[in-house]
Amino acid sequence: LLIGVPRETAAGEKRVATVPDVVEKLIKLGFSVAVETGAGDAANCDDDSYRAAGAKVAGSAAELFGMADIVFKVRPPTLDEVALLRPGATLIGFVWPAQNPELMAALQARQVTALAIDCLPRQLSRAQKMDALTSQAGVSGYRAVIEAANAFGRFFNGQITAAGKVPPAKVFIAGAGVAGLAAIGTAANLGAIVRANDTRAEVADQVVSLGGEFVKVDYEEEGSGGGGYAKVMSEGFQAAQRAMYAQQAREVDIIITTALIPGKPAPKLITAEMVATMKPGSVIVDMAAEQGGNCELTVPGQAVVRHGVTIVGYTDLASRLAKQSSTLYSTNLLRLTEELCKTKDGVINVNFEDDAIRGLTVVKNGELTWPAPAPKLP
Numbered sequence: 001l002l003i004g005v006p007r008e009t010a011a012g013e014k015r016v017a018t019v020p021d022v023v024e025k026l027i028k029l030g031f032s033v034a035v036e037t038g039a040g041d042a043a044n045c046d047d048d049s050y051r052a053a054g055a056k057v058a059g060s061a062a063e064l065f066g067m068a069d070i071v072f073k074v075r076p077p078t079l080d081e082v083a084l085l086r087p088g089a090t091l092i093g094f095v096w097p098a099q100n101p102e103l104m105a106a107l108q109a110r111q112v113t114a115l116a117i118d119c120l121p122r123q124l125s126r127a128q129k130m131d132a133l134t135s136q137a138g139v140s141g142y143r144a145v146i147e148a149a150n151a152f153g154r155f156f157n158g159q160i161t162a163a164g165k166v167p168p169a170k171v172f173i174a175g176a177g178v179a180g181l182a183a184i185g186t187a188a189n190l191g192a193i194v195r196a197n198d199t200r201a202e203v204a205d206q207v208v209s210l211g212g213e214f215v216k217v218d219y220e221e222e223g224s225g226g227g228g229y230a231k232v233m234s235e236g237f238q239a240a241q242r243a244m245y246a247q248q249a250r251e252v253d254i255i256i257t258t259a260l261i262p263g264k265p266a267p268k269l270i271t272a273e274m275v276a277t278m279k280p281g282s283v284i285v286d287m288a289a290e291q292g293g294n295c296e297l298t299v300p301g302q303a304v305v306r307h308g309v310t311i312v313g314y315t316d317l318a319s320r321l322a323k324q325s326s327t328l329y330s331t332n333l334l335r336l337t338e339e340l341c342k343t344k345d346g347v348i349n350v351n352f353e354d355d356a357i358r359g360l361t362v363v364k365n366g367e368l369t370w371p372a373p374a375p376k377l378p
């Protein structure tokens, strides 16, 4: 079968679903591969590098979709792109079925199969190698610290120089999931003093192992909801958490917020008043901007200055490190393809006996197969 990799069409998206190194590995699995001209340009992969890896280069999206049995994408396809898919083709990429009902209807009407990488059952340990949410959140957490450092007017590390003593920057991370932990490690490596908080107390050890200090909320409440994710906390907890965050806002130079609750708007953790008490020149990077933001003053997609504090609300942090995020994403899709093609003969089998494959199949030959039943845990 032929795997097609179109150019991403979402505004500002720099990632590409397959890098040349992965093209070679897909060919070894028995597939042929085509990319749309320019698909990898923004991720430093030019057409010639794909040709050298053995891919064909198609001159347009229509030509590419017209020849592809399987389409690898990053962002959910537009309705125009769905109309270009061949009936019977398989789409692999982010779909977000709960947020995109029109897209789901279009995929069914087009009689295709859609594998949503965002629906992978992450709790299965053998799914980790395919977990693109984790790989992209890791890149985003790293990039959030780089954006903070860029907007901040001082060093992260403390220094004693002939020109004077510089104190280390203090960084507070709200939410210590995949992105938050990546941010903790990156900020600690740059030499900052790092503190973090999460409603799930079980992450405290991970925070410490990456060089951070876990700051507890003075209120006893279990923070884990289903599947290792967070839940909405009680009013009492939220009040105690606000008091602690208000104190951190007065003390630290940089706040990076990553807090999300599945299916709910992002919790508002940093109020306008807290921003007003931060030191001038401080920075907030709100990684929850796309889901409504953890800070009241965040403007999604923009960096703004409020009360002398730069508030970064970029929603494309992984795309801002396009080569890295594309390489990791491609490897996630390669591992998925290996699971789909155990016979290594360039043919895929969407096997519903396999919990990982079942979980991410949201449409099969035009039939709605989402949401999948919960996987059986070993």
Ligand code: NAD
Pocket: 122, 123, 124, 125, 128, 131, 133, 134, 137, 174, 175, 176, 177, 178, 179, 180, 197, 198, 199, 200, 227, 228, 229, 230, 231, 233, 258, 259, 260, 261, 262, 267, 269
């Ligand atoms: P996420 O992006 O949904 O949320 C980010 C973090 O914000 C979470 O740690 C959450 O607890 C925290 N949070 C939510 N509300 C908060 C609040 N009010 N105050 C402070 N913090 C708050 O989470 P994620 O990064 O996708 O990871 C969620 C879980 O999934 C983690 O336990 C992670 O280890 C787990 N996970 C497991 C696997 C696996 O088992 N293979 C793979 C990936 C992730």
